Amino acid sequence: xxxxxxxxxxxxxxxxxxxxxxxxxxxxxxxxxxxxxxxxxxxxxxxxxxxxxxxxxxxxxxxxxxxxxxxxxxxxxxxxxxxxxxxxxxxxxxxxxxxxxxxxxxxxxxxxxxxxxxxxxxxxxxxxxxxxxxxxxxxxxxxxxxxxxxxxxxxxxxxxxxxxxxxxxxxxxxxxxxxxxxxxxxxxxxxxxxxxxxxxxxxxxxxxxxxxxxxxxxxxxxxxxxxxxxxxxxxxxxxxxxxxxxxxxxxxxxxxxxxxxxxxxxxxxxxxxxxxxxxxxxxxxxxxxxxxxxxxxxxxxxxxxxxxxxxxxxxxxx
Amino acid sequence: xxxxxxxxxxxxxxxxxxxxxxxxxxxxxxxxxxxxxxxxxxxxxxxxxxxxxxxxxxxxxxxxxxxxxxxxxxxxxxxxxxxxxxxxxxxxxxxxxxxxxxxxxxxxxxxxxxxxxxxxxxxxxxxxxxxxxxxxxxxxxxxxxxxxxxxxxxxxxxxxxxxxxxxxxxxxxxxxxxxxxxxxxxxxxxxxxxxxxxxxxxxxxxxxxxxxxxxxx
Numbered sequence: 001x002x003x004x005x006x007x008x009x010x011x012x013x014x015x016x017x018x019x020x021x022x023x024x025x026x027x028x029x030x031x032x033x034x035x036x037x038x039x040x041x042x043x044x045x046x047x048x049x050x051x052x053x054x055x056x057x058x059x060x061x062x063x064x065x066x067x068x069x070x071x072x073x074x075x076x077x078x079x080x081x082x083x084x085x086x087x088x089x090x091x092x093x094x095x096x097x098x099x100x101x102x103x104x105x106x107x108x109x110x111x112x113x114x115x116x117x118x119x120x121x122x123x124x125x126x127x128x129x130x131x132x133x134x135x136x137x138x139x140x141x142x143x144x145x146x147x148x149x150x151x152x153x154x155x156x157x158x159x160x161x162x163x164x165x166x167x168x169x170x171x172x173x174x175x176x177x178x179x180x181x182x183x184x185x186x187x188x189x190x191x192x193x194x195x196x197x198x199x200x201x202x203x204x205x206x207x208x209x210x211x212x213x214x215x216x217x218x219x220x221x222x223x224x225x226x227x228x229x230x231x232x233x234x235x236x237x238x239x240x241x242x243x244x245x246x247x248x249x250x251x252x253x254x255x256x257x258x259x260x261x262x263x264x265x266x267x268x269x270x271x272x273x274x275x276x277x278x279x280x281x282x283x284x285x286x287x288x289x290x291x292x293x294x295x296x297x298x299x300x301x302x303x304x305x306x307x308x309x310x311x312x313x314x315x316x317x318x
Numbered sequence: 319x320x321x322x323x324x325x326x327x328x329x330x331x332x333x334x335x336x337x338x339x340x341x342x343x344x345x346x347x348x349x350x351x352x353x354x355x356x357x358x359x360x361x362x363x364x365x366x367x368x369x370x371x372x373x374x375x376x377x378x379x380x381x382x383x384x385x386x387x388x389x390x391x392x393x394x395x396x397x398x399x400x401x402x403x404x405x406x407x408x409x410x411x412x413x414x415x416x417x418x419x420x421x422x423x424x425x426x427x428x429x430x431x432x433x434x435x436x437x438x439x440x441x442x443x444x445x446x447x448x449x450x451x452x453x454x455x456x457x458x459x460x461x462x463x464x465x466x467x468x469x470x471x472x473x474x475x476x477x478x479x480x481x482x483x484x485x486x487x488x489x490x491x492x493x494x495x496x497x498x499x500x501x502x503x504x505x506x507x508x509x510x511x512x513x514x515x516x517x518x519x520x521x522x523x524x525x526x527x528x529x530x531x532x533x534x535x
Contacts, residue, residue, distance in 0.1 A: 004366065006431055031428055035427050035429065076482075079488060093490075096490040101422065102415055106423050
C-alpha cells in the first residue's frame with residue numbers, strides 16, 4: 001500500500017472542497033472496496049478524507065412520502081429499516097443478497113453505488129486494462145468472460161457493475177443528492193450516475209472532482225409485489241451472474257431492472273411496457289444487440305428465465 | 319536457528335520495536351490537521367504516523383501507527399492479540415472477524431486510524447481459558463473445527479450474528495423480509511456465509527451455534 005495522509009471531514013462542504021483541492025485525495029467511508037484495492041495498489045490515493053463522522057447516517061421520510069437515505073447508512077441498517085422492508089422490499093432483498101454480513105455492517109449506501117468492478121483483469125496489474133491504465137487495452141476481450149457484461153459495453157471495456165443494491169434503487173426510480181466543491185448541491189436520477197464505458201472506461205460516474213454523494217432519495221412507495229432474484233455460482237456471498245429486480249402490480253404491469261449484465265443497472269422504461277403481455281420480450285429488448293462470448297452467452301437465456309422465475313415468485317405472493 | 323525462531327514472542331517484540339523506531343524517524347510525517355499541507359510539500363512515499371486509541375476488550379490502548387495499518391495488523395502486530403487471524407487479508411474469508419461497537423466486521427478491511435476511540439472485542443475479550451464464553455464452550459463440545467485457523471473468526475462472528483438475529487435484522491434466507499427472523503439452520507448458514515472453513519467443519523459449527531441459540535438441545 002502506498003503512503004497517504006489522513007484527515008476526518010468536519011462538514012460535507014469542507015469534505016468536497018478538500019477532495020477537489022488536495023491532489024490525490026479520495027473519500028473513505030466503509031472502505032471495504034477502496035482499502036482492498038489500495039492493498040494491491042490499484043487505488044493509490046495520497047490523501048484520505050474520512051467522512052464517517054459526518055451526519056449522513058440517517059433514514060428520514062421526505063415531505064412527499066418518500067425516504068431519504070443518508071450516504072453513510074450502512075447496508076445492514078438500510079436492509080433492516082422497517083420502512084424499507086415494508087414499502088421497498090426489493091431494496092432490502094437486494095442488499096441482503098449482497099456481500100457478507102461483516103461487509104454489510106461496514107459498507108455504506110454511497111460506497112455501494114461507487115464500488116469498482118470485480119473484473120479479474122482490472123484486479124490483475126500484470127494485465128492490460130483500459131479502466132486501470134487508460135489506453136493499455138482490455139485483457140478481458142480475449143480472456144475468460146463468464147462474469148462480464150453483455151450489453152452497454154464497448155471495444156475498450158466489458159466490465160460489469162457488481163452492485164445488487166444499485167439494481168433495486170434503479171427499479172425504484174431513486175435519485176442521488178450531492179454536494180460539490182463550490183458548496184452547491186444538486187439532485188439527479190440514479191440512472192444518470194454511472195457512465196457507459198465508451199472509449200473512456202476509467203470515467204465511471206458523472207460526478208465532478210470532489211463531488212460528494214450525500215443521500216439517495218426514494219420516491220413514495222410504488223406498491224406492487226417486490227422481488228429480487230439473484231442467480232450466482234454459490235447460494236450466498238457471490239456476485240450475480242444475472243439478477244432481476246421486479247416491482248409487479250396486480251395487473252401484471254410493473255418495472256424491471258437487470259444486474260450482472262451491464263456496466264450499470266440495466267433498465268428500459270420503454271421496454272417494460274410489455275411486462276404484462278410478454279415478459280420475454282422485455283428481456284429481449286433489454287438485451288438487444290448483446291455482445292457475448294462462449295463463456296457468457298448463457299446470460300441471455302438466464303435473464304429470460306430469471307425474470308420468469310421472478311414473476312412466478314411475485315404471483316405466489318398474495 | 320530454525321523457522322520457529324521467527325515467531326518467538328520476544329523476537330516479535332524486538333522486530334516491532336525496531337520498526338516503530340524506524341517509522342518515528344525523520345522520514346515520517348504526522349497525520350492530522352496539517353497533514354494536507356504535508357502531503358503537498360513532503361515526500362509522498364514517506365510513511366505517515368497517526369496517534370490513536372483503541373478500546374480493546376475494555377482497555378484503552380494508545381498507539382502510534384502508520385496510517386496504512388489495518389485494524390487487523392494493529393491488533394496482531396502492535397497489540398500482540400494474535401487470536402484474531404489473517405486469512406485472505408481481502409475480506410473474503412472472515413478469519414479476521416472482530417466486534418466493533420457491537421457489530422462484526424472484517425478487521426482486514428478497516429484502517430486502525432478510522433477506529434480511534436472505538437470499542438473493539440476480540441476473541442481474547444470473549445472468554446478466558448478458565449472461563450470460556452458459551453460459544454467457545456459449544457465449539458469445543460461440538461468439535462466445531464479441525465485446523466482451528468478460522469475458529470476465532472467463526473466464534474466472534476457467531477456471537478455477533480446471534481445478536482443481529484435478536485435485534486431482528488433480516489437475511490437473504492428469510493421468506494418474508496418484513497417478518498421477524500428466527501434461528502433456523504438455513505438462517506444460521508446464510509448468516510455465517512462470511513466465514514469460510516477450508517477444513518469443512520461447517521456442520522459441527524452450525525450445531526454449536528444452534529445450541530447457543532437455543533434451537534438445538
